[in-house]
Amino acid sequence: MAKDPLANPKPLMERTYAYVAYRIGAGPEAEDVTSEVFEQALRYRHTYDASRGEPISWLIGIARRCIARSLAARPPQSAPVDDGVGATTADLAGEALDRIELQQALMRLPERDRELLALRYGSDLTAREIGRVLDLTTNAAEVALHRALARLRSELLEPGPASGVRVSADPVL
Known part of the structure; x- marks a missing residue:
């Protein structure tokens, strides 16, 4: 029986979201792209080949394509800045x-x-x-x-x- 690449999804979601957020900024857009990654992963999980690497590598490949589509669909913008709740003005x-x-x-x-x-x-x-x-x-x-x-x-x-x-x-x- 083939290994299910999404058998333990929580750490995969965290690492995938971290990658997406690093590329396009944290927030709703990164959450949407991460969701799209996992929708595609669920749809195409039968294509996962364990001999080619760990599930995270496969998911990052999907994420790269989803990020490219997301970036192509939006106008250029500046990088988001964390609101830093609880930090001093100087820290922020x-x-x-x-x-x-x-x-x-x-x-x-x-x-x-x-x-x-x-x-x-x-x-x-x-x-x-x-x-x-x-x-x-x-x-x-x-x-x-x-x-x-x-x-x-x-x-x-x-x-x-x-x-x-x-x-x-x-x-x-």
Whole structure:
């Protein structure tokens, strides 16, 4: 009997939502896209092949297509900012600036780098799982991640085009 890829859905939903939210921002749109991912997964669960990887890799592949459709359907917009209930004004201002700087640095990266970073830090995939999603060897995924992080660090250390302000050498990812 074939392994049911959705036998334990809760951790899969959490990781899928984290990836989607990392790519398009947390909130109702990310929830809708995550729901669409699981609707498609339920519809096409018979196509899951356990020999090609863990269920999360399969779901992230579905999520990538759903995100692409969602992004294509909406007008360009700025990144959402967490409301930070319970935080001080200074905390909120600092966090908002950090998020804006990080978002701007990410947007200056090539799409492939953004995708790699979203898979690693948004969905917490390993290099092996990223390799399966992107059809790369584990080593190629590790090298690509290393290079993407180096480019992100470089972007964070360089003055931004609009602000001219240097960012801390300790970026939080």
